[in-house]
Amino acid sequence: MESQIPRKPRILCLHGFRTSAEILKRQVLRWPAAVLDKLDLIFLDAPYPAQGKSGVERFFDPPYYEWFQATEDFTEYTNFEECLAFIEDNMMKSGPFDGFLGFSQVGTFICCIAWNAERRISPYQGSKNQVSDNNIRSQVWRAKVRTS
Template identity: 75%
Template sequence: MENEEKGRKPRILCLHGFRTSGEIMKKQIHKWPQNVLDKLDLVFVDAPFPCNGKSDVEGIFDPPYYEWFQFNKEFTEYTNFDECLQYIEDYMIKHGPFDGLLGFSQGAILSGGLPGLQEKGVALTKVPKVKFLIIIGGAKFRAPSVVEKAYSSQIGCPSLHFLGEHDFLKEYGKELIDSCVEPVVIHHPKGHTVPRLDDKSLNTMMSFIERIQNDISENKEEVQSMS
């Protein structure tokens, strides 16, 4: 049983981009090599709100499309944000426990803010601590009310960030990286997308997975020795 636990795949909740879906994100992530996917237990969830306008992936991926929350033009005011946090927590209670989060675009912004909000007791109060993040095309929240809680201290869990050379969120992605204590960065030449992995990024990804697996095993051993 002990060996089985040591080899346990990290269980990851995947949060998709704005006006897409869990099914779409699954297709995006499945561009990665099978030897990466085999090491992770990925769970894809649809956001709580049906798409409230045109989706950028229309004509590329089939509907339905969903969004996590709504925002104003400056991204400084959010609608249905608390409902979104509650929805994620309810899903984690029902389908968890989860070890970490993987997010793309709006899902990456959410993922990057959740550890801080959890630490402050604002979100995910009834589920285990988020142990790591995988951020693709991410950025920081910009609503002042969320910012002060999400980033009041640096993001302490290990994090892997995909930064696209032509991503319109690139500069904001760097700001998020600067807010992390232990960021690992994969640079890629594409835009705002889930990139394929070349040899170099594959090695970085595999090292990160090995590290989080070790962390999960050590954490489990600590818990067992305390009980």
């Protein structure tokens, strides 16, 4: 009987605010080979070019991306729903995934995706019968913020 090689855990890696998939990849590839050899890491750029200076300009060359934009007092967000849909769409195309590696701004999305999946309102369920509605997603996000 042939023994099958176990599949490595597939991890979706999402960079932080005003950085990039390439920057996160360069940082993660400094981890020990004993860790990296056990993972299938998939890196994704945010869909929006950075709208301001990046905090990593001294260390890494552009381009830089951001997931969503917020007002200075963080009371209003732009492109949040679109970005959540962008990540979930990429998960459907490139998945399945066993976990996330996220930094900074993207931690919010990881929480929302897990929250939506738990309530079966995310399109990322492994089923073609699941329905996703931006209005529902938005309501879940607001409910989660209020309970935090």
